Amino acid sequence: MTTIGIIGAGHIGSQLARKAVELGYDVVISNSRGPETLADLAAELGPKARAATPAEAAAAGDFAIVTVPLKAIPDVPVEPLAGKIVLDTNNYYWERDGHFPALDAGEATTSGLLQEHLPQSKVAKAFNHILFSQITTDGTPAGTPDRRALATASDYPDAAELVARLYDEFGFDTVNIGPLAESWRVERDRPAYVARQNAAELTENLARAPRTI
Numbered sequence: 001m002t003t004i005g006i007i008g009a010g011h012i013g014s015q016l017a018r019k020a021v022e023l024g025y026d027v028v029i030s031n032s033r034g035p036e037t038l039a040d041l042a043a044e045l046g047p048k049a050r051a052a053t054p055a056e057a058a059a060a061g062d063f064a065i066v067t068v069p070l071k072a073i074p075d076v077p078v079e080p081l082a083g084k085i086v087l088d089t090n091n092y093y094w095e096r097d098g099h100f101p102a103l104d105a106g107e108a109t110t111s112g113l114l115q116e117h118l119p120q121s122k123v124a125k126a127f128n129h130i131l132f133s134q135i136t137t138d139g140t141p142a143g144t145p146d147r148r149a150l151a152t153a154s155d156y157p158d159a160a161e162l163v164a165r166l167y168d169e170f171g172f173d174t175v176n177i178g179p180l181a182e183s184w185r186v187e188r189d190r191p192a193y194v195a196r197q198n199a200a201e202l203t204e205n206l207a208r209a210p211r212t213i
């Protein structure tokens with residue numbers, strides 16, 4: 001059995017948990033306010049899931065998903081994620097997160113910031129450009145014509161491979177952008193962001209993305 005530790009239980013964290021449990025994963029999910037505030041979600045998810053603190057979720061996971069607002073990255077537990085693959089759903093909304101000059105200038109990436117915070121983990125961008133509700137509605141079996149594709153990026157090939165396997169189980173093809181330094185291509189306001197696209201269309205949209213908006 002594989003356990004996924006999820007840090008963040010909002011729109012996307014809870015939806016990823018629902019699909020992961022459906023697929024047979026064990027899930028430990030957390031938020032900022034404490035596990036008692038996740039009682040309803042834990043009850044809905046059933047016996048394969050439990051609510052915990054972020055540190056407990058990080059420690060329990062064979063791999064982890066960080067799905068908190070960008071400004072909360074400094075709070076993500078470091079030590080229990082050391083040596084683990086960490087999927088990052090983050091996007092930069094300066095209206096919500098405040099301005100990050102390095103992001104505004106096109107000199108950094110959101111997932112790169114998480115990788116800097118977690119130097120002993122293997123960060124991969126994942127599930128950042130799909131509307132949360134579509135995670136459980138848009139997946140189709142491998143080989144389906146025009147199957148929806150999602151992008152990933154990582155400095156670690158085994159992390160990108162894990163994302164591709166997970167995407168396939170969730171019902172999506174994968175386009176690997178390459179290193180985290182290129183992950184801006186699938187960020188907010190670029191052509192690939194939140195659009196429903198197959199692998200060929202996603203590849204094309206990634207190629208024509210502007211570095212700064």
Ligand SMILES: NC(=O)c1ccc[n+]([C@@H]2O[C@H](COP(=O)([O-])OP(=O)(O)OC[C@H]3O[C@@H](n4cnc5c(N)ncnc54)[C@H](OP(=O)(O)O)[C@@H]3O)[C@@H](O)[C@H]2O)c1
Pocket residue numbers: 007008009010011012013030031032033034054067068069070072075076089090091092127128129130131132133
């Ligand atoms: N919504 C989407 O469709 C979507 C799609 C793709 C990617 N994203 C991106 O994914 C990230 C999460 O989005 P969301 O829509 O799920 O946000 P959300 O609904 O606001 O949920 C955020 C979650 O993060 C938790 N959190 C906040 N600060 C935390 C901290 N310091 N430690 C632990 N947990 C903390 C919150 O817990 P509390 O409520 O207890 O504070 C909440 O469970 C964002 O970067 C977003 O841009 C969103």
